[in-house]
Amino acid sequence: MYSELRPHIIRLLLLVLLQVLVLRQIIPGDGWLRHGEVILYPLFIMMLPLRWHAAFIIMGAFFCGLITDLFYDTPGVHAAASTLTAFLRPLILQIISPRSGYDPKQQLTRSTFGPRWFAFYAGTFLLVHILSLQIFNVFTFYYFTEILWRTLLTWIMSFGVIMLQDLIFNPKR
């Protein structure tokens, strides 16, 4: 059990550290551009094994969001978005499922399903996560166009970073 958990725990710690230490500081520019940010930690939820029970995945996602919240000073916002995205994960996987379907033993990576599939998966997943993140943030403030603009900007930046890290750390194929 532990050997199966270990890579995910390490990934969680590294991603959250990277998120709160480095990525939190990134602001792309002045004026409107100020609202963009890089959200990378959903990669942890994305890569949880296929064969785990949905409840387990949702709990993992909630926990991941909660740690991020602790350092963002936004109690509940990231946790709520992560929980929602983790709940919708099977749906996203179903929409973009490859023709041969999934084997529960397969890992959800680019090398298993190909770059096109991975780009779709990461793109959809991030879109759901970031949109819900912005909506939960609005609990306090801001309006519709601002949500969409923030979502778009953040999505572009985060998607770019996720694809880049995948190219750097998994250069196979």
Next chain:
Amino acid sequence: MINLLYFLTRYGGLLTFLVLEIVSIYLIVRFNHTQRDIYLNSSRFYAAVFYDKTARVREYATLSFTADSLGKENAQLYNRLYNQLAQSGPETPLDSAFATFDFVPARIIKNSINLPNNSITLDKGERDSISPGMGVMLPNGVLGIVRSTSIHFCRVISVLNSQSHISAAILRNSSFGTLTWDGKDPGILTLEEIPKHIVLQKGDTVATSGHSAIFPAGIPIGIVRSYYVPSGSNSFKVEVALFADLSRINRAYIIRNRFWEEIHSLEVVE
């Protein structure tokens, strides 16, 4: 029993989702407004120690920038001091027993500017006799007001926060109003309640008014960028462009007013 197990595997995901989502939303509603400080008081210590460590590393990388801005600040202070001495003649040095304000240098260990309600953590706390209600200034602006303290740290409501209200005045004619933030551009504050009959000009300097016990008068804040009278209103809405770039600061001064308690108790009695 079998049925229960079946039920859990079938709907376990949905149940977990609902429970945890409700917990998260509860957290959002409970802690993201006025009472977020309660949560922050318990968790802040660990997060603050963590940010303190990383701020040290970051600070090292920006040492030359910091030294540069401290040099400029010194030059400005010398300028003010010697010009004042030249005007008033050499006088007895100021006795610290008569000083009203007392400045405590602090390091900014956590800062944000792009949220709707920003706050800042500084590395001075109760141990340095910092208490809630004290003002925090920059060499070229105001930063906010201390909201809560722990032993080693304090949390500051930034001027970039919808709850921030700071008394400020147009330096040229000392008409004063309240400085607020509309949540959009972190370089622009709004000065409200300047009466309509006052003559304003673009480029007028805005500084603290000294009408509260929190900030001494005359800390520069910014310049008037534009102004207008909203329909149906009797006062100007003035857009103030800040002197300080709040995204690039790493040092601030906490202002202790020796008479704060006295003034405060008097104001409460009224």
